Amino acid sequence: MQVSSTGNELAIRFKTDLSINGRGFNASWQAVTGGCGGIFQAPSGEIHSPNYPSPYRSNTDCSWVIRVDKNHRVLLNFTDFDLEPQDSCIMAYDGLSSTMSRLARTCGREQLANPIVSSGNSLFLRFQSGPSRQNRGFRAQFRQACGGHILTSSFDTVSSPRFPANYPNNQNCSWIIQAQPPLNHITLSFTHFELERSTTCARDFVEILDGGHEDAPLRGRYCGTDMPHPITSFSSALTLRFVSDSSMSAGGFHTTVTASVSACGGTFYMAEGIFNSPGYPDVYPPNVECVWNIVSSPGNGLQLSFM
Numbered sequence: 688m689q690v691s692s693t694g695n696e697l698a699i700r701f702k703t704d705l706s707i708n709g710r711g712f713n714a715s716w717q718a719v720t721g722g723c724g725g726i727f728q729a730p731s732g733e734i735h736s737p738n739y740p741s742p743y744r745s746n747t748d749c750s751w752v753i754r755v756d757k758n759h760r761v762l763l764n765f766t767d768f769d770l771e772p773q774d775s776c777i778m779a780y781d782g783l784s785s786t787m788s789r790l791a792r793t794c795g796r797e798q799l800a801n802p803i804v805s806s807g808n809s810l811f812l813r814f815q816s817g818p819s820r821q822n823r824g825f826r827a828q829f830r831q832a833c834g835g836h837i838l839t840s841s842f843d844t845v846s847s848p849r850f851p852a853n854y855p856n857n858q859n860c861s862w863i864i865q866a867q868p869p870l871n872h873i874t875l876s877f878t879h880f881e882l883e884r885s886t887t888c889a890r891d892f893v894e895i896l897d898g899g900h901e902d903a904p905l906r907g908r909y910c911g912t913d914m915p916h917p918i919t920s921f922s923s924a925l926t927l928r929f930v931s932d933s934s935m936s937a938g939g940f941h942t943t944v945t946a947s948v949s950a951c952g953g954t955f956y957m958a959e960g961i962f963n964s965p966g967y968p969d970v971y972p973p974n975v976e977c978v979w980n981i982v983s984s985p986g987n988g989l990q991l992s993f994m
Contacts, residue, residue: 723749723814730755730831736814736824740767743775743824747816752783754809755831758845758862761810762832764802768825772796774817777825779803784811806836806863833860833929839946840867842954847929847939851879854891854939858931863899865924870946874919874953875927876960881938883931884911891931893940899924916961919953952977958984 697716723737734751736743753761763779770777772795779790782805790810791800803810814825833848845862847854864873875895883891888910896903897920906925909915918925929940945954955962962979964971983989 723747724751726752726754727829728754731829733826733828734812735826739824739826741823742821743816745816745818745821747814749814750785751812752809753812753829754783757808758835758837758843759808760832760835761805761808761829762802763804763810763812763827763829765799765825765827767823768793768799769823770795770825771817771820771822774819775822776815778813778815780811780813781805782807782811783809785813787811804832808835833858834862837862837864837944838867839864839873839944840870841946843944844941845875845927845944846941850939850941852938853936854929854931856931856933856936858929860929861901862927863924864927864944865899866920866946868923870948871923872920872947872949873923873925874917874945874947874955875915875925875942876917876945876953876955877915877940877942878956878958879938879941880909880914881912882910882940883935883937890934891937892929894926894928894930896926896928898922899926901926914960917953917955919947949977952979954980954982956982958987 699714727734732753734753737747737749738744753763755761770793774795776792776794778785778792780786781788781790790805791803793799810829812827837843837845843864845864848858848860849855864875866873880893882893885891888908890910892908892910893915894908895906895915895918897906898904899922903922903926906918907915927942943954943956947953953962960981965977966972981989981991
């Protein structure tokens with residue numbers, strides 16, 4: 688068995704229990720000069736061109752896959768960038784391979800897009816050098832950023848950064864939550880909500896927009912500790928935006944996400960809550976069928992009261 692590192696360090700852990708002993712193992716290692724590419728599954732890290740900061744070789748072709756936690760984005764920031772004119776290029780793609788949508792392409796002395804941010808939790812980076820002279824190359828740092836694009840056909844969850852611990856200050860996160868066809872509506876049901884309270888929710892807040900873009904209609908802005916009522920989209924997507932300022936923080940939020948084929952109804956994983964007929968208190972529309980599924984913890988019962 689052979690294992691190759693994606694960088695210049697490798698950690699090996701060996702652990703035994705109190706039962707059977709075996710012969711053990713013998714291993715050797717050697718440095719591989721100029722290795723490049725690899726798979727990173729970590730909340731943060733660094734990548735660089737082969738031999739950096741010494742010149743990279745001609746006709747080099749390296750690919751990196753960067754993956755962070757689910758429902759987050761990859762933020763890639765170049766801290767040093769020195770390629771020979773036109774012959775060497777860096778390409779970034781929004782996903783796990785070069786078949787995905789291209790986020791950026793920079794060759795030679797062209798202006799670099801910085802930072803590069805993925806829409807989901809993975810980013811594919813490729814570096815190619817030509818046959819001419821070589822320069823210093825590049826160094827880039829990546830980290831996990833909150834937010835992302837969620838395409839769901841059933842059930843999912845979204846939480847504030849570090850939940851259930853307190854969220855950090857100075858956050859600005861946006862999740863676009865899209866129903867996968869033939870489903871065409873999204874329902875958010877909050878199970879925990881604890882944000883800094885302010886009179887107009889101008890400090891720390893959650894906003895919900897009815898659509899998959901920043902100009903979509905605002906459904907509500909929430910802060911404090913009052914649990915928002917379940918929200919079902921009129922369109923096929925909802926945007927959930929979370930903002931925190933530089934002062935105090937709190938426990939954050941956790942919400943379940945369900946996709947459905949009806950603009951009313953939904954599945955609620957909550958100990959308590961309120962739901963209404965479509966359009967309430969106005970007259971409900973004709974030819975509508977709504978189904979609500981309310982799920983509590985095992986062993987609990989549910990009491991429904993019509994007001």
